[in-house]
Amino acid sequence: MSILSKGKTKINKHSITRADNQEKILKAAREEFISQGYKGASVQSIADKVELPKANILYYFDNKEKLYLAVLEQTLDMWDKEIDHIDVNGDPKDAIEKFVAGKVRMSFKEPNASKIYALEIIQGSQHLKEYTRTYLRAWVREKAKIFQHWIDQGKMADIDPVKLIFLIWSSTQHYADFESQILTIMNRAEYEESDVIEVTEFLTDFILRGCKLK
Amino acid sequence: MSILSKGKTKINKHSITRADNQEKILKAAREEFISQGYKGASVQSIADKVELPKANILYYFDNKEKLYLAVLEQTLDMWDKEIDHIDVNGDPKDAIEKFVAGKVRMSFKEPNASKIYALEIIQGSQHLKEYTRTYLRAWVREKAKIFQHWIDQGKMADIDPVKLIFLIWSSTQHYADFESQILTIMNRAEYEESDVIEVTEFLTDFILRGCKLK
DNA sequence: GTCTATAACCAGATAGAC
DNA sequence: GTCTATCTGGTTATAGAC
Structure with a gap:
């Protein structure tokens, strides 16, 4: 549905x-x-x-x-299936690794899903205001709560969980949305499988360190 | 000019x-x-x-x-003036702090500059291919070289400088481009001065840690 | 259900008066 | 240099044949 x-x-x-x-x-x-x-x-x-x-x-x-x-609807459904679930019972390192890896894979496999969504938001979210206000806001608050729980337990750095989520979204989706720019800068015609691996490694590593999980 | x-x-x-x-x-x-x-x-x-x-x-x-x-031209000129220069003679901590702070300030002060640029790139960079291939590619390579120099001197973590630049671009510009989404999620009508400060602090802190500079 | 032909509309661009 | 009026081309959407 x-x-x-x-x-x-x-x-x-x-x-x-x-x-x-x-x-x-x-x-x-x-x-x-x-x-x-x-x-x-x-x-x-x-x-x-x-x-x-x-x-x-x-x-x-x-x-x-x-x-x-x-x-748009098809895009949201696609994302919903793909987005890894962050489980309060897991540990933060595992959750972030899976979350980042999932988002990176999605960015390289379905860049157009990310692009059409980005265009809609940049132009003012006219058709997605309701979706954002209800579904997405609840999703962010739920995940932020889990991160905050881990922070309170001293399991990770004391940082704003919502800003962490925004950083993961933006740094991963960048490879989909700005594909044309990245390829031109790197003087390449298209992404390769090795790019997915390298970007996943770089971002997981970097973000885990930012969360004091490494 | x-x-x-x-x-x-x-x-x-x-x-x-x-x-x-x-x-x-x-x-x-x-x-x-x-x-x-x-x-x-x-x-x-x-x-x-x-x-x-x-x-x-x-x-x-x-x-x-x-x-x-x-x-588009006016936008590029605006960015060119605003983007802080990363100096090889400075130290990495100082350079990244200034770079991140400059990009965040720009994102909150001139979100439309970031948005029109993002739209153009997402739609395939049709009008900016030449700019990207020449000017921007040279800029990235020059700055990456400086970061690599610092890495070779053991002054910061051994990470891919180009991916670091992409991460800084994406995580800072996100607050401009996805403004409508962020405001809706946080249930706010518009950004405040305190947001600029908080985001700058969060991102500098997080990114410096990712670079092992903190 | 499928497709052709057309209606109704709107935008960019320009001719020409002032 | 400035502006009004108009031309032209392209678009969505639909009416109506098959």
């Missing part, structure tokens, strides 16, 4: 090709919305990419705005 | 009001380009904000694309 809406998806004999088409459309739409922006994205151009008539796209998703919302 | 172009600006008796108008237009345009995206931004809406006829804006900047480029 989705995070943004609670609607049910009907399954009938047509739904296989339709679901298949919808997947392809969402992927193409995400690329188009990222490179051209919301207004700059044209439904025609998305239709061309998936080789379907423009009217079909609008038939599936009603209009451009709903298509964009579907892209 | 600007980073992107090397053109000269003529100064005559009309240039005072013209320069004044251009400043206002660029500020309004930056806001419009951020909230609406490049294609979504309308010259009419920028004209309305500065209370000038649309044709005047186009007369000043020739066309929408050149106006956007002027906004």
Whole structure:
């Protein structure tokens, strides 16, 4: 079930090709919305990419705005599945290692998920205010509480847990969002598997030290 | 002189009001380009904000694309002035403290400069490829060399200097780019002066520890 | 359900008066 | 230099054939 809406998806004999088409459309739409922006994205151009008539796209998703919302929703669902759960019963070193590694892997494997989300937030979170106010705020407070618990037990440095979460988010997502800049600076055409490993090692190491866990 | 172009600006008796108008237009345009995206931004809406006829804006900047480029250029110039110089003769602790503090101050004082830049990079750096390939790449390599020098002297932890620079960029700019998300999560309407101080303290402290400088 | 053709709209750019 | 009025092109969305 989705995070943004609670609607049910009907399954009938047509739904296989339709679901298949919808997947392809969402992927193409995400690329188009990222490179051209919301207004700059044209439904025609998305239709061309998936080789379907423009009217079909609008038939599936009603209009451009709903298509964009579907892209955002799919992104949030993807993240929700992927984000490692920080368990109060574990120890902080283990939790941070898993959290950082998960976020780095996600940034390299699905950079577009991070990008479309970043674009939306930078432009003012118009479509995600409610999601942020309810779901994300609760998530941050819950995790911050766990970190604070560990701090109170003297298990890690006495630092602001919320700022720690922001630092982990930003430093990991940077490799997705600023991909084009990083590749150009390093004079490379694309990321390699070794980059994922090196960045994970660097960030876990650095952040653990910042938390006095190493 | 600007980073992107090397053109000269003529100064005559009309240039005072013209320069004044251009400043206002660029500020309004930056806001419009951020909230609406490049294609979504309308010259009419920028004209309305500065209370000038649309044709005047186009007369000043020739066309929408050149106006956007002027906004980017102004942003880069602003950053260039602001970014603290890391001096090879100084010590790493001092350099990082100044660098982090400068970036945090800039993020809180001029969030829109960071936002318009982030939007451009996330969307593929189309207009900044050349700037990144030449100017920014050289800047990163030069600073990385200085860090490496300090590492070789055993003055700080043996970590990848380029990844350290990326971490400082991302963790500081996050407070500008993700402003809307951070404020919503913390249930606040806007940043306060105390936030600048707290974030600066948190980040310098954390990063210095990551570099084994504390 | 699918697709073609078209309506209705809006934006950038410019011609030309002042 | 400044501004009004207009042209032109491209977009979403829909009506209606298949």
